[in-house]
Amino acid sequence: MGNESAELRGLIAGYRRFREREWESERSRWVALNEGQQPRIMVIACSDSRVDPSHIFDVNPGEIFVVRNVAALVPPFEETPGHHGVSAALEFAVQFLRVSQIVVLGHGMCGGCKAALTQSMQGMQPGRGGFVADWISLLNAAREKVASQHGTSGRAAERAMEMESVKVSLANLRTFPCVATKEARGDLTLTGAFFAISDGLLHILDEADGTFRPGD
Secondary structure (H helix, E strand, O other): OOOOOHHHHHHHHHHHHHHHHHHHHOHHHHHHHOOOOOOOEEEEEEOOOOOOHHHHOOOOOOOEEEEEEHHHOOOOOOOOOOOOHHHHHHHHHHHHHOOOEEEEEEEOOOHHHHHHHHOOOOOOOOOOOHHHHHHHHHHHHHHHHHHHHHOOOOHHHHHHHHHHHHHHHHHHHOOOHHHHHHHHHOOOEEEEEEEEOOOOEEEEEEOOOOEEEEOO
8 A cells, every 4th residue: 555645644544543532432333333324314415525514513423314416406306217316315315214304405605506606617518517517507597596686796696596506405305206295294304504614604494484594
């Protein structure tokens, strides 16, 4: 192992600290997790390195089932052939893990939402921005709403886009029959949330009026 990059060496050093500290002190937890997982919560979050749900919510391994992607997006339900990664994870969480809570976690300074707003990647080839452009096209309708009210540049427009993306994902979640059925029965709760990197505050969406309010 003489060709490791500095980045990989840093990861391995972190692993060693984990083994020396947490693995030993939390051994009983890991023994239990070896038998399986039973998280009650699914979190759909952005891949952004600054927004780790486990840190934000201060949870332990095994407590939340997490899916992360660009802009924390959920596509609408569809049955066309393809590799539906988010849909597969959602299906697994709802139908097999039987989570009772799904949280869509948006965040401030989201590059994916900004690209959707400015359409800076539109027309790019796959591998050069095209995959991102196709993915964030899920926000096209929301972009029109935001642009008509705030324009397409400036922090106010970007924050509005970030919050609208959470609403888009919640709406798309409800197009999945298993989600809609369980929510109607009261077996599943959907919640939108927004984490502001600038001040560390978490905001919760009130779907009754569409506003985000600081969480207690």
